Amino acid sequence: MESTSAAVSDRYDLVLQGGHVIDPANHRDEPADVAIANGRIARVGRGISTSRAARVVDVSDCYVVPGLIDIHVHYFATCPRLGVSPDDHAFPGAVTTAVDTGTAGWRNFERFRREVIDRVKCRVLAYVNIVSTGMEIPANEQDPWQMEPAPAAEMARRHADVVVGIKTAHYMQPGWTAVDRAIAAGEMAGLPVMFDFAPRPERSYADLLLKKMRPGDIHTHVYARHIPSIDENGKVYDYIWEARRRGVILDLGHGAGSFWYRLAVPCIEQGYLPDTISTDQHTGNVNGPVFTLLHTVSKMLNLGIPLADLIYRSTVAPARAIGRPELGTLSEGAEADVAVIRLQHGRFGYWDCGRGKMIGHQKLECVLTIRAGQVVYDPHGLTMDDWRSLGPNY
Numbered sequence: 287m288e289s290t291s292a293a294v295s296d297r298y299d300l301v302l303q304g305g306h307v308i309d310p311a312n313h314r315d316e317p318a319d320v321a322i323a324n325g326r327i328a329r330v331g332r333g334i335s336t337s338r339a340a341r342v343v344d345v346s347d348c349y350v351v352p353g354l355i356d357i358h359v360h361y362f363a364t365c366p367r368l369g370v371s372p373d374d375h376a377f378p379g380a381v382t383t384a385v386d387t388g389t390a391g392w393r394n395f396e397r398f399r400r401e402v403i404d405r406v407k408c409r410v411l412a413y414v415n416i417v418s419t420g421m422e423i424p425a426n427e428q429d430p431w432q433m434e435p436a437p438a439a440e441m442a443r444r445h446a447d448v449v450v451g452i453k454t455a456h457y458m459q460p461g462w463t464a465v466d467r468a469i470a471a472g473e474m475a476g477l478p479v480m481f482d483f484a485p486r487p488e489r490s491y492a493d494l495l496l497k498k499m500r501p502g503d504i505h506t507h508v509y510a511r512h513i514p515s516i517d518e519n520g521k522v523y524d525y526i527w528e529a530r531r532r533g534v535i536l537d538l539g540h541g542a543g544s545f546w547y548r549l550a551v552p553c554i555e556q557g558y559l560p561d562t563i564s565t566d567q568h569t570g571n572v573n574g575p576v577f578t579l580l581h582t583v584s585k586m587l588n589l590g591i592p593l594a595d596l597i598y599r600s601t602v603a604p605a606r607a608i609g610r611p612e613l614g615t616l617s618e619g620a621e622a623d624v625a626v627i628r629l630q631h632g633r634f635g636y637w638d639c640g641r642g643k644m645i646g647h648q649k650l651e652c653v654l655t656i657r658a659g660q661v662v663y664d665p666h667g668l669t670m671d672d673w674r675s676l677g678p679n680y
């Protein structure tokens with residue numbers, strides 16, 4: 287048996303040859319080939335035999351990384367339209383797994399699943415909104431009667447294969463009702479909660495971080511203008527570090543209004559980086575300032591954070607945050623979700639939610655995205671043959 291499996295083991299569907307692999311889950315940051323067979327990672331290492339590979343792609347000037355994981359997107363096309371098409375907006379940004387954060391609640395989740403999650407190539411997971419109709423009916427987001435923990439938790443349990451948590455967002459009324467009910471649903475379903483939170487006099491951000499959130503719960507939009515991360519002297523508040531020690535997760539969540547260099551830069555300079563990098567992609571930001579997750583990662587790269595660290599915060603860290611540690615890796619046997627990215631040097635503009643621009647000299651371009659072994663984004667035709675070699679017949 288041993289020799290038989292060895293004989294067939296180099297029948298790869300695709301070998302990515304000569305790239306630089308960054309795979310933080312396996313502590314790999316070095317030149318290596320990646321071989322894919324039957325939709326899975328077959329081997330990672332130097333000098334992989336290609337004699338029986340169906341296709342070999344030279345990626346020698348590129349990084350090969352696990353497909354990125356974006357834990358804050360809106361992919362449910364509600365009316366008025368908020369969500370964008372997963373396959374159109376994830377793959378160009380090197381993303382193979384994305385988590386819709388509460389666009390749907392328990393009343394419309396099964397429609398979302400039927401119409402989007404089950405139809406697209408991108409692996410779409412979800413947080414169920416504590417509001418029954420999610421973000422589809424904006425008035426309901428302000429109505430505590432629409433926030434029922436039991437049916438939200440029941441929907442999460444029924445769709446446990448794709449639901450990774452509970453979401454609360456946009457609540458502008460006084461008090462903690464939305465937060466408390468989301469936590470109650472999280473307790474019932476045994477899942478983390480993601481908070482989009484607006485502080486008010488009676489509900490402080492410090493109390494959210496230190497008294498309400500449980501270890502593993504996620505606050506998204508950490509560099510938003512309405513979130514007090516730094517004091518009037520520009521110093522990061524102590525409660526941020528304390529929240530870190532408690533094990534709450536602090537997520538970027540760029541969005542149309544939640545990434546400001548004026549906040550992000552002093553935080554990053556003091557070592558306060560987001561645990562996870564996410565976009566909050568929706569109709570209001572995919573044509574700027576967000577564009578894609580890789581574009582957001584490029585901003586962080588130009589703010590001085592090393593690439594390997596950024597790959598960690600957009601693969602391993604989000605995989606853990608959603609309780610799916612099998613994702614975001616190039617481990618042998620894992621589903622082959624892979625991105626090939628090229629680091630360009632030049633002069634590039636990056637703008638934030640305050641229409642403030644930063645000129646950077648590095649830009650990451652996604653040149654190949656592979657989802658479950660299938661090429662889903664290949665803007666330069668890396669996996670194609672020269673047309674002159676294809677012969678006379680169509």
Ligand SMILES: [Zn+2]
Pocket residue numbers: 358359360387566
């Ligand atoms: Zn959002």
